[in-house]
Amino acid sequence: MIRTGERYLDDLRDGRTIFINGEKVTNHVDHPAFRNAIRSVAKLYDYKVEHAEEMAFRTEAGEQKSLYWQLPSTPEKLIARGHMSYEWAKQTVGWLGRSPDYVASALVGMITHIDLFESYSQERADALRNYFAYVSEKDLYLTYALINPQGDRSKTPGEHTKNIYHTLGVVEKNAKGIIVRGAKMLSTGAALADEVLVGSYKPLQQGVDERYALSFAMPLSTKGIKIISRRSYELGANSKDYPLSSQFDENDSMLYFDDVLVPWERVFIFEDIEMCFKQMESTATEVMMDVQSLARYAVKLHFLAGLAQVMTETNGVCQYPAVKESLAQLACYAMNIEGLFNSVLHCPKVYNGWYIPDKTQLCTYRVISQSIYPKVLETIRKLAGGGILMLPSSEADLENDEILSIIEKTQYSSVASPVERVRLMKLVWDAVGSEFASRHHQYELFYAGASYQTLGQLYKQYDWGSSKELVDKIKGF
Numbered sequence: 001m002i003r004t005g006e007r008y009l010d011d012l013r014d015g016r017t018i019f020i021n022g023e024k025v026t027n028h029v030d031h032p033a034f035r036n037a038i039r040s041v042a043k044l045y046d047y048k049v050e051h052a053e054e055m056a057f058r059t060e061a062g063e064q065k066s067l068y069w070q071l072p073s074t075p076e077k078l079i080a081r082g083h084m085s086y087e088w089a090k091q092t093v094g095w096l097g098r099s100p101d102y103v104a105s106a107l108v109g110m111i112t113h114i115d116l117f118e119s120y121s122q123e124r125a126d127a128l129r130n131y132f133a134y135v136s137e138k139d140l141y142l143t144y145a146l147i148n149p150q151g152d153r154s155k156t157p158g159e160h161t162k163n164i165y166h167t168l169g170v171v172e173k174n175a176k177g178i179i180v181r182g183a184k185m186l187s188t189g190a191a192l193a194d195e196v197l198v199g200s201y202k203p204l205q206q207g208v209d210e211r212y213a214l215s216f217a218m219p220l221s222t223k224g225i226k227i228i229s230r231r232s233y234e235l236g237a238n239s240k241d242y243p244l245s246s247q248f249d250e251n252d253s254m255l256y257f258d259d260v261l262v263p264w265e266r267v268f269i270f271e272d273i274e275m276c277f278k279q280m281e282s283t284a285t286e287v288m289m290d291v292q293s294l295a296r297y298a299v300k301l302h303f304l305a306g307l308a309q310v311m312t313e314t315n316g317v318c319q320y321p322a323v324k325e326s327l328a329q330l331a332c333y334a335m336n337i338e339g340l341f342n343s344v345l346h347c348p349k350v351y352n353g354w355y356i357p358d359k360t361q362l363c364t365y366r367v368i369s370q371s372i373y374p375k376v377l378e379t380i381r382k383l384a385g386g387g388i389l390m391l392p393s394s395e396a397d398l399e400n401d402e403i404l405s406i407i408e409k410t411q412y413s414s415v416a417s418p419v420e421r422v423r424l425m426k427l428v429w430d431a432v433g434s435e436f437a438s439r440h441h442q443y444e445l446f447y448a449g450a451s452y453q454t455l456g457q458l459y460k461q462y463d464w465g466s467s468k469e470l471v472d473k474i475k476g477f
């Protein structure tokens with residue numbers, strides 16, 4: 001089936017344990033801290049149903065499924081899923097990092113490498129295959145939690161001797177499954193998704209850290225899973241004052257597992273450090289997710305370039321050569337990423353008959369995206385000047401006749417009305433200066449790993465041999 005927005009909202013009323021602002025929330029779907037972002041996701045589901053021709057496929061059994069569950073058995077299928085992510089990203093103008101196609105793609109990347117899981121354990125591979133069939137059939141929305149809480153980064157989790165369950169680990173195993181306890185650092189979308197996929201992606205030490213070397217998936221409503229939400233940016237955010245925060249705050253939460261039973265049929269890796277590493281490094285997990293990231297990031301950069309252009313038109317500065325250069329720089333960043341997106345879709349590598357995006361190109365994307373984003377923000381801030389602060393405190397000011405009359409006299413633009421100008425500048429602030437914007441800055445810098453990691457991956461992946469051959473060629477003359 002392909003899920004509708006309504007079905008998603010109904011399913012999400014699952015009684016999960018979620019805390020925010022000192023409160024245990026009972027109905028998070030309608031709670032003012034989460035409800036708008038949840039409805040933005042519901043709209044994505046509806047958009048997909050309305051565009052099922054391009055966003056869904058039929059299985060051999062004739063069943064209709066969302067396109068992000070389709071395995072890339074032909075080059076066209078890889079291209080189609082990339083275009084689907086791009087279309088979806090356009091619906092949120094690139095501000096929802098973890099739309100449901102993100103972690104679904106990670107699972108697809110594991111299934112294309114199911115042989116690796118089979119060589120590790122037939123039972124665990126069967127669990128993964130059955131889980132994939134289940135979530136794709138129900139069209140569930142997954143988040144993931146890979147990274148361990150920082151604690152002391154000079155130590156591995158097992159060396160946190162004051163509390164070895166600071167990090168999520170196994171307490172015991174029994175005939176039914178495993179009992180796990182401890183935290184995962186962040187799970188973006190934990191308030192929005194149905195289930196969480198857990199993995200481990202920080203160095204673990206053989207003989208010390210086996211209890212943390214796990215991968216499994218569970219519904220977020222499972223007894224014992226406690227979702228500790230960060231501050232909500234949509235809470236109290238008027239859509240006119242905060243047009244992005246109020247709709248697309250996808251939330252990041254710490255997940256605490258308070259002695260949670262994970263049945264064996266949901267365990268994909270058990271106490272195996274090498275396999276945890278391979279799950280991310282030797283499958284298509286990351287590269288399949290990265291296709292969604294690239295699509296979203298390209299759309300976001302196009303949006304930001306467009307926003308800067310409209311802002312400079314409104315301020316009457318867009319004709320200055322220096323301003324045009326800054327705008328061209330923004331267009332250049334957007335086109336650079338757009339080009340990489342197209343290249344990734346059209347230059348796959350073949351593995352076991354699957355068309356897999358090229359890892360070197362995607363490692364390059366991660367590095368470039370981290371270095372571009374701060375520059376984009378700085379460019380827009382420099383173009384903005386003080387106009388993004390010379391603004392009424394809130395929409396309420398526009399409803400006060402005395403203040404409105406002053407706003408109408410002072411928010412001058414040759415191309416926009418005073419109120420249009422206020423609304424535009426509020427949008428710019430929400431994109432580059434608000435707490436939501438700041439969180440996005442941090443997201444783009446870290447969601448794919450810290451820069452020492454992304455650069456390290458690219459260093460490992462790059463074809464140094466071919467580069468050196470070029471050097472040898474010229475050395476010979």
Ligand SMILES: Cc1cc2nc3c(=O)[nH]c(=O)nc-3n(C[C@H](O)[C@H](O)[C@H](O)COP(=O)(O)OP(=O)(O)OC[C@H]3O[C@@H](n4cnc5c(N)ncnc54)[C@H](O)[C@@H]3O)c2cc1C
Binds near residue numbers: 144146147149
């Ligand atoms: C907004 C946001 C959303 C996120 N969502 C998710 C999510 O949904 N799921 C998930 O699993 N994770 C998520 N993350 C976590 C993200 O994957 C991590 O932030 C990232 O992997 C980096 O790990 P860290 O934060 O522990 O930083 P650390 O590893 O602690 O690194 C922080 C800094 O310390 C220094 N440093 C640390 N170790 C080294 C070293 N060995 N060598 C050199 N320098 C070092 C570097 O300066 C580095 O930038 C999210 C993060 C953010 C910011």
